[in-house]
Amino acid sequence: MFALGTIGVLVRRNLVFTLMSIEIMLNAAGLAFIAAGAHWVQADGQVMFLFILAMAASEVSVGLALLLRLYHQHGVLDTDSASEMRG
């Protein structure tokens, strides 16, 4: 799932899909933690997943705010259009 998420980030140009793919990746990482926690029968895996969850929430809110900014400035949600910082 992580790999799928990565593919999604790299392929999609629409920023919404990029953000969604990042969520996929986070979810996949959390799944890995839970599985590890279950393997060693410890609570730590779940704790980590909780933190990941909190982090994902904050990241989503900031990311969507930025997405709105981008949309208002450029009129399109194309990530390639925001490539002015090039060398």
Add this chain to the structure above:
Amino acid sequence: MHVLFYISGAIAILATVMTITRLNAVHALLYFIVSLLSVAVIFYILGAPFIAALEVIIYAGAIMVLFVFVVMMLNLGERAVEMESKWLNARMWIGPEILAAVLIAEVVYLLSRPPIEVNAIQYVEPREVSLALFGPYLIGVELASMLLLGALVGAYHLGYRKPKALENADADNTDATRAAAGGDLVRAGHDRRAGAA
């Protein structure tokens, strides 16, 4: 038990694939929610019911709903779908697929080395989780709360939009434009009193 696990896993993967290949944003979101739900089932099977519940409530319930709200607000429409179809041609998929394939290969290799005994899944109580949170992971909890605070402030500030009239005021009304034509830009900034003649 195992059958259930494999079925949920298959659904999760399938749903994820659908997510990343859809042209319409809302369709993709819905497929993602399906994926999240199936992952919640997997969590339950792995003996973490508390987390499974949290996954559904927070992830699928709050975060994804936020996503849906924003997408709805953007009001992308038909034009967006067209653009998406233009952007997503076969050639685009090749590179990332190679990279991801290599990643998968590495992970598979990792997993295949020492044979893992598949025990019966044991049940980890939510009680243990909360004890861990209040014990060794206390700092993490505090940090997470600070993170959420930062995100809150940031999102508010980034989302703030001035009224349309003043939208470009900051760009149009600078010291440079206020100074007399051919004047000294440096002094126009320092010497406000004598600025625009």
Add this chain to the structure above:
Amino acid sequence: MLELTGLIPAIPFFSFLLLAVFGPRMARRAVSFIGVGSIAASAIISGIVTAAFISTPQAGWSYHQVIWRWMSVSSFQADIGFYLDALSVVMVLVITFVAFLIHLYSTEYMEGDEGYSRFFAYMNLFVASMVTLVLADNLLLLYLGWEGVGLCSYLLIGFWYTDPVNGRAARKAFIVTRVGDTSMVIGLFLIFQRLGTLNIQDLMHRAAQQWPVGAAVAIAAAALLLGGAVGKSAQLPLQTWLPDAMAGPTPTSALIHAATMVTAGVYLIARTHVLFSLAPPVMLAVAVIGAATLLLAGCSALTQRDIKRVLAYSTISQIGYMFLALGVGAWSAAIFHFMTHAFFKALLFLAAGAVIQAQHEEHDIFKMGGLRRMIPITFWAFLISGCALAGLPIITAGFYSKGMILWGAWSSPQGAPALWIAGLVGVLLTSLYIFRVIFVAFFGEAQIPVEHPPRLAKNLPMIVLSVLSIAAGWLNLPPYLGNKLWLNDLLYTALPKVAEKQVGWITEDWSEGIITAAFVLGLLLAYELYLRHRGATRPLTENALGRAIHGFWSADWGLDFAYDKLFVAPVVWFAEMDKRDFIDKFYDGLAALSRACYHALSATESGRMRWYAASIVGGTVVFVFIVLFL
């Protein structure tokens, strides 16, 4: 009284500093006063010192004054010290006195020039350096003076620096003399390494004790010093710079390139005469160089049209006589000739300068004429000095000094009849070329009218020098006139006496008689060719052989051409080849490499988010790969 010696170089030096710093802001009169006054003071003090030196002789006829210790480095010490003996006394007196007269002359000659104060500043520095050179008690201080006069020569030749020709002449002078200077410095190194000191009297003592006559090290040291002398005194093969040095103002030519600087080489050899006596092959070389140069320059002088170039070649020729005298061991004769030469050559140049300015900056003698009536004082000055140069018997100074040299060439143990004959032919040539100039420029029809004849400041020095050109010879009266050799007696306290050996039937009287005959022959030839039948030389120079010889002699016997091909052309060729600076290509390559890296790396900054994400994933893959498998 003798303690005033230190002031002789000091006063002109301070006057130089004053004029260099404040000169442009001072009034003309102030500049003249300081510039000429300092040299006058110097001349007066040298007169006082000379009188004191002669009247109350010190022990050993020498006086040593140390001003301060210049440097003291492990085993090497050098002082700023002045050594007075008969040789340096004579030289200092002549130098300062002639310099004073020339400075006086310059106040009128340079009056229209805007570089007036600069001129006097340089001239004063020159006099200071020259006196330092002459009075130095060690070779290092002498070398300092040597370089100082070289510097002033460069500055003064290129005085009118806006004309590139002058700059080239100045550079040529400096570089050619530099070749000689390098030889001299190596000689100094050798002397110090072998003898442990550069103090002149000490090193001569030690050399006499440690080196047998004809030792290889003595020959080497003397030859290296000779190299320096040859460069500075414009002898073969380094004489090419002097004719071109005439691009400078005439007072400069008079002072530096006639009377004083070019005689520095003669002084050097006379000063270190012990070293040279220890190396007979080098002495022979000195004599041969002198003889060859005097003939060569005499022939070249015959073909020149520019009045100053004639005098330049004449100078080279006369210094050849001095070298000839040194080479045969007639040290005092050389110094005697130096003295008389300073007087009459300076006078020749001053008169030539007056002629040039009277003829509106015209240098070509064939465009002049009839000056005898128009500028009489100048004419008489030129005539007297010309006769002194050629050696008019009895009444001119040159006769006595030249006679002494030629007698030394004949009779000295190191002399040879061939040298005497060379000198004799030189007398003929000298008489011929100088009377050629006199008859062509001063007699005949006037071609350019004279509007501004020379005034007092020019005439007075010319008159004084004319008197000296006549009277100075009477300091050394030869046997048939009373045998009162006052100057020689003074000089013998410092320089060895030349031994006389009678060779055949020619005695001194006969020698002088033959010289007189040569002089008269030259005079008559000049008279015939240039006065009586003007243009009589044309058939000689019109035919092919004549034209070839004329061109050859006029171009300094092809030496300039040879040096150009041998030394200048390869350097220029290499510079042209290296025009693209191929050696630098390596460093250019480094710069190009970094630029290429920059271009390559900046292409990775595309600004596109997906590109960056892809690079992150790629990096992750590589990292995991490394961790897993390596």
